[in-house]
Amino acid sequence: xxxxxxxxxxxxxxxxxxxxxxxxxxxxxxxxxxxxxSVGMALRARRLAREVVAAARSEETIELALAxxxxxxxxxxxxxxxxxxxxxxxxxxxxxxxEHLGIAAGVVDADCIITDVGSVKGPIVAAAxxxxxxPERFVGGHPLAGSERRGIAAARPNxxxxxxxxxxxxAVTDAEVLERIEDLVARxxxxxxxxxxxxxxxxxxxxxxxxxxxxxxxxxxxxECTRQRADTMDVVGRGFRDTxxxxxxDASLWADIALANAxxxxxxxxxMNASLGRFADALRRRDRETLERLxxxxxxxxxxx
Amino acid sequence: xxxxxxxxxxxxxxxxxxxxxxxxxxxxxxxxxxxxxSVGMALRARRLAREVVAAARSEETIELALAxxxxxxxxxxxxxxxxxxxxxxxxxxxxxxxEHLGIAAGVVDADCIITDVGSVKGPIVAAAxxxxxxPERFVGGHPLAGSERRGIAAARPNxxxxxxxxxxxxAVTDAEVLERIEDLVARxxxxxxxxxxxxxxxxxxxxxxxxxxxxxxxxxxxxECTRQRADTMDVVGRGFRDTxxxxxxDASLWADIALANAxxxxxxxxxMNASLGRFADALRRRDRETLERLxxxxxxxxxxx
Numbered sequence: 001x002x003x004x005x006x007x008x009x010x011x012x013x014x015x016x017x018x019x020x021x022x023x024x025x026x027x028x029x030x031x032x033x034x035x036x037x038s039v040g041m042a043l044r045a046r047r048l049a050r051e052v053v054a055a056a057r058s059e060e061t062i063e064l065a066l067a068x069x070x071x072x073x074x075x076x077x078x079x080x081x082x083x084x085x086x087x088x089x090x091x092x093x094x095x096x097x098x099e100h101l102g103i104a105a106g107v108v109d110a111d112c113i114i115t116d117v118g119s120v121k122g123p124i125v126a127a128a129x130x131x132x133x134x135p136e137r138f139v140g141g142h143p144l145a146g147s148e149r150r151g152i153a154a155a156r157p158n159x160x161x162x163x164x165x166x167x168x169x170x171a172v173t174d175a176e177v178l179e180r181i182e183d184l185v186a187r188x189x190x191x192x193x194x195x196x197x198x199x200x201x202x203x204x205x206x207x208x209x210x211x212x213x214x215x216x217x218x219x220x221x222x223x224e225c226t227r228q229r230a231d232t233m234d235v236v237g238r239g240f241r242d243t244x245x246x247x248x249x250d251a252s253l254w255a256d257i258a259l260a261n262a263x264x265x266x267x268x269x270x271x272m273n274a275s276l277g278r279f280a281d282a283l284r285r286r287d288r289e290t291l292e293r294l295x296x297x298x299x300x301x302x303x304x305x
Numbered sequence: 306x307x308x309x310x311x312x313x314x315x316x317x318x319x320x321x322x323x324x325x326x327x328x329x330x331x332x333x334x335x336x337x338x339x340x341x342x343s344v345g346m347a348l349r350a351r352r353l354a355r356e357v358v359a360a361a362r363s364e365e366t367i368e369l370a371l372a373x374x375x376x377x378x379x380x381x382x383x384x385x386x387x388x389x390x391x392x393x394x395x396x397x398x399x400x401x402x403x404e405h406l407g408i409a410a411g412v413v414d415a416d417c418i419i420t421d422v423g424s425v426k427g428p429i430v431a432a433a434x435x436x437x438x439x440p441e442r443f444v445g446g447h448p449l450a451g452s453e454r455r456g457i458a459a460a461r462p463n464x465x466x467x468x469x470x471x472x473x474x475x476a477v478t479d480a481e482v483l484e485r486i487e488d489l490v491a492r493x494x495x496x497x498x499x500x501x502x503x504x505x506x507x508x509x510x511x512x513x514x515x516x517x518x519x520x521x522x523x524x525x526x527x528x529e530c531t532r533q534r535a536d537t538m539d540v541v542g543r544g545f546r547d548t549x550x551x552x553x554x555d556a557s558l559w560a561d562i563a564l565a566n567a568x569x570x571x572x573x574x575x576x577m578n579a580s581l582g583r584f585a586d587a588l589r590r591r592d593r594e595t596l597e598r599l600x601x602x603x604x605x606x607x608x609x610x
Binding site: 268298 | 547593597
């Protein structure tokens with residue numbers, strides 16, 4: 001793959017040298033961040049598409065996406081990127097995915113398959129099934145390959161290798177569309193996990209969004225407590241640092257995610273409150289047996305997970 | 306250092322080859338676990354004591370402590386271990402430290418200095434000042450060098466190198482005793498941090514005990530949610546695993562710690578509840594600005610810590 005930007009109106013990488021049995025002809029990846037960039041790189045490296053077209057918001061990202069081999073062609077114009085594609089992968093942050101769905105709805109061919117990689121599925125799937133003229137050709141997805149590192153600079157062709165990729169078909173989804181997305185996921189080296197959008201959102205609320213909020217809440221408690229004396233920060237050990245590592249994530253991105261999954265996250269916060277309450281009750285009663293059982297439950301579950 | 310067990314009644318390592326300006330003549334380390342074993346190893350490796358005597362509960366630990374160079378001599382008899390020592394380091398789990406204080410009170414010489422390495426200080430310092438005939442020669446300590454790994458097998462001579470070692474003198478503590486313990490900590494390669502027992506306990510409640518309980522509470526929430534479908538465990542990502550790593554710790558040990566620091570931990574659980582409540586309120590009101598501010602506060606504090 002030659003990685004040189006070409007002439008206007010689009011920047012280009014040179015076309016693949018050999019043609020094969022491509023899974024898709026033209027894939028548009030809208031959003032060239034960590035996931036979108038890595039999907040583009042993997043599609044090209046594994047020769048799963050004849051052409052990968054990336055859409056990104058800045059010239060800088062476009063140049064980097066091309067330089068890093070995440071696309072054959074890149075543009076700032078979403079309409080242009082998705083026109084003529086037989087697969088569109090929406091890979092921008094959640095609120096933009098919904099905006100891009102609206103754009104794609106007016107441009108894509110009738111047989112184009114559309115999927116996304118957003119980390120909350122309910123609102124995106126609902127928007128897709130409302131906005132698209134052919135909602136049966138949309139299926140939501142969420143590859144679990146996030147990182148504190150973001151953007152095209154962190155993308156790599158094997159990011160999705162071995163990852164779990166949740167796919168969220170509904171009663172509306174065409175069976176062949178689902179099959180083709182499952183095939184794509186497998187060919188990208190990831191493992192499909194089929195869940196309903198609601199199952200997905202309830203699950204990630206607890207396994208991802210709640211841990212993030214809990215870590216942030218914990219950091220805020222400790223920040224308050226160590227504010228008085230700077231030297232007490234030395235008491236903060238590795239346990240605390242690991243427990244709160246994810247609290248270092250981008251606040252704006254996480255606010256988007258939390259709001260998009262507000263109901264499931266609120267329910268999980270309620271459960272967390274109840275779970276903490278069981279520890280507090282046992283402590284208040286100096287009930288060693290219950291306390292040890294709660295800790296042993298967690299220890300066993302931790303080993304199983 | 307030759308590492309061979311000797312004849313009864315005590316097992317022995319051979320004496321150090323050369324005598325120097327030892328900081329202490331005979332140090333008794335009561336409890337040969339991760340911390341006690343590492344203190345013994347460091348005392349010997351750095352030639353800070355003419356003789357290190359370890360007390361441990363099992364023959365197996367005694368043999369391993371000697372084989373690993375954590376003591377010159379080892380015994381199951383605490384009375385025998387502390388007799389004639391000019392420094393006693395109590396390094397067993399919290400409840401045993403208090404028991405060992407009672408034993409030491411009746412045996413040690415009037416000028417013997419006593420310290421401990423327990424992770425909660427209030428109850429230990431109170432017990433020491435009540436039980437010991439010379440409470441002015443006791444000062445509590447807590448080297449922050451814990452690990453999920455426990456026991457003499459995990460001990461190493463440089464475990465305390467660079468660690469923060471909290472020392473908790475009170476109005477009763479003799480100034481020279483404090484100075485000698487500070488000197489010892491420095492010679493072991495650790496950094497002293499002087500706090501009152503209460504300051505220490507309130508701080509570790511938030512930086513160590515609360516994170517542990519929060520991680521366990523979070524694991525219990527997720528265990529409940531993934532119990533129905535085993536395949537959903539694949540959704541659990543690295544963020545969750547890091548956040549809950551410490552929940553894998555020994556349940557019995559942590560129940561002891563939590564109960565010994567129950568009041569401060571309960572207060573911190575109350576703060577955690579309030580901190581989580583601020584996120585829940587913002588989510589309920591779909592208040593993006595507050596949500597992002599709470600997350601950004603945590604992000605900034607995380608960077609500072």
